[in-house]
Amino acid sequence: MAIKINPEKCTLCSICVNTCPFGALELKEDKIVVNDRCTLCGACQEACPSEAITLEETQKTAVSSEHKGVWVFAEQRDGKVKSVSLELLAKARELAAGLKTEVCAVCFGHGVQDLQQLITHGADKVFLVDSPDLSSNPEDYLTAQLSNLIQQYKPEIVLAGATALGRSFIPRVAAKVSCGLTADCTGLEIDIEKRQLLQTRPTFGGNIMATIICPSSRPQMATVRPRTFKKNAPDGGRQGQIIKLDFNKEGITAHSQLLKFVEDVSEKVKLDEADVIVAGGRGVGKTENFQLIAELAAALGAALGSSRPPVDEGWLPYSHQVGQTGKTVAPKLYIACGISGAVQHLAGMQTADTIVAINSDPSAPIFDIATYGLVGDLFKIVPLLTQQLKRE
C-alpha cells in the first residue's frame, strides 16, 4: 500500500509537490520522495501530467449485489418530520433513478404526524418504528434500531441529515455495521456503471472540496447538511407503502438517558428554515449593537444570524451561528452586516440565492461571493434600510 513514482516517466516537474495538500512530497536531488505525512489521498496521482504516479492498493473483495435501495433516515422532532429529510428524499429519488432501485424512508418516533408526506416527497416505502421509547430520539436505541434494519434489509445507500442528532448517532451506526460514512456532503452523484456514490464535501475549513467513494462496503452512508438540496414539490399521486415494524429494546444497552431539554428561545425565526436571514459579524462591535441587526431582521421577517466572532464574544447564543461549526443555511436572501467573510463562514451560507454584503472594508472576501456589495458604515446603512422598509 503506497504511492509509487515511476522514475522513467517522472520529469521532476514538481507539480505533485505543489499539489499535495499534506506536504508529503519533496524534490530531493534527482527524484521525488514521499515522506510520512502521506495519507495516500491520491491527489498527486490526479495531478501528474506524465502519469508517473500510481497508488498501489490491494484488491478488495467485490461489492455484494444483494444490497438494494436508497434509504433516507427521516428525522423527527416532537412528532414532526424535519425538512432536511424531505430534501434528502428528493436527492434519493435522483440517485435511485440512476440505480433503478427504490427509495425507502426510515422513521423512528412516536405518533409522528403526516407520514404520507414522506411518500409524496419521494419514498416508495416507509419503514416506521413507533414506540413511546423512541419519541425523544434516544441515540442508543436509534443506533441499534437503524443498524438492525440495515443488516436485515441491506440497503445500497443510506442518507441522513447532518443535524446535531445525525452527526452524533449515524457514525455509531457506521461503526456498528462496518461501512464507510462521509460527513456533511454538499454533492451526491452516482457512477451508474460501478454503482458508486460520489460524495463531495468541503474539507480544510471549506478551502478544499474532496470527492469520496466507498469502493467495497455497503451500504454507502452519507450525512448532508440541511438546505443543501432542494425538496421536490409534494406529488399527491405518488403511491407508497407504510410498513410498521416492532420496536424491541431487549438486548439494547441504554447507556444514556435524556433528563431535560431546554429550548433556545432567543431564536424567533428558525435559521435553517428561514427564507431571509440578516446576519452580523465582528463589525457589529458589541451586544447592544445587535439590536440594529435584529430590527432589520424584524422588518424583513427574517431570522437573525451571526458569524463566529459575535458568538465567541458572547454577544449572541451559539444557535445563531452560521458556518462550518454552526448552521448551514441556504435562504433566498442573506444580508451580511460587518462580516468579513472567512471561509468558515462562507461554507455555511454561500449557496444563498442572493447575498448582500455591507462592510466598511472594500477588500473583505465577503464581496467575492456577494450579489450586491455596499462599502460603508453599517451603523448608517442598516438603520436607513430598516426605516425605508418600515415606511412601506
Next chain:
Amino acid sequence: MNIVVCLKQVPGTTEVKINPETNTLIRQGIKNIINPFDSYALEEGVRLKEKFGGKVTAISMGPAQAVDMLKETISLGADEAVLLSDRAFAGADTWATAYTLAGAVRKMGQIDLIICGRQSTDGDTAQVGPEMAEMLGAAFTAYVCQIEEISAGQMRVKRMMDEGYEIIQSTLPAVITVTKEINIPRLPSLRGVMKSKSAKIPIWTLQDMGLDPKKVGLNGSFTRVVKIFTPQHDKKAEMIHGEPEIQVTCLLGKLREGGLA
C-alpha cells in the same frame, strides 16, 4: 479517574490559503497545531483530574512529528502521552482511525472517560468520537458544553443541540466530544514546560496494540478520496456606491425587482 484525551495535529487553518494561479494550497509558513477543539478536551480532562484525582493520558494517531504536539500536552497538564504511529496507519479514514484509537484505549485497561474535541478543523467530520465509542461499547454524548456531575459510575452533562440544550445522564465508561463553551484552556505552566522537555513519549505500533492489519490505515478504510479540488466562486458582487441614502434606495430597488423585499 482514568481519563484519555484524543488529539489530532492539524495545520493552523487560518493560514491555509490557495495560490490563485496554480490552484494549490500554499503551505509555506503553515505550522501544525493542536486541533483547537481538542485543546478544550485536554483542559477538561486536566480539570477533572484535579477535582477527582487520577490520571490524564493524551493520545494521538499520526506521523512521528506529532510527538511535539504530545509533549505540548504534558506542559498543559497531561500526565502521560502516547503516540500511535506506524506506516500501516497511513491513509486511515474515520473508521480506521477510530479502530486504532479504540485499540490504544483497550491496551490501557480500565478507562473511565475518553474526551475528544467535537471535530477537527481540517477534516471536519466529527465522526471519530462516536465511531470509537461504539467500537468500545461505551456510552457516547456529543457536543458537551458542561460536565455537571460525576459520581458512582454515572455522569450528568449539558450538551448543545440544534434547538437548545439537553441534560443527559449516562453511565461510565463514556466517550464525550466537547465544544469550546466547556472551558477556557490554560496556558502552559513553567513547571509543565520543564516536565514536557524531559517527557518520554512512547510510540505504539500496530503490533504493540495487537491490531488487525486489515482494519487500520488505508487497508481498513471503507472510504477513498478520489478527487481534490478548489471550490470556485464565480459570482462577482455588483457594487452599489454613493452616500448611504443612495446605497439603500438603490439596493431596495434591486431587491424589489427580484421580489425579495
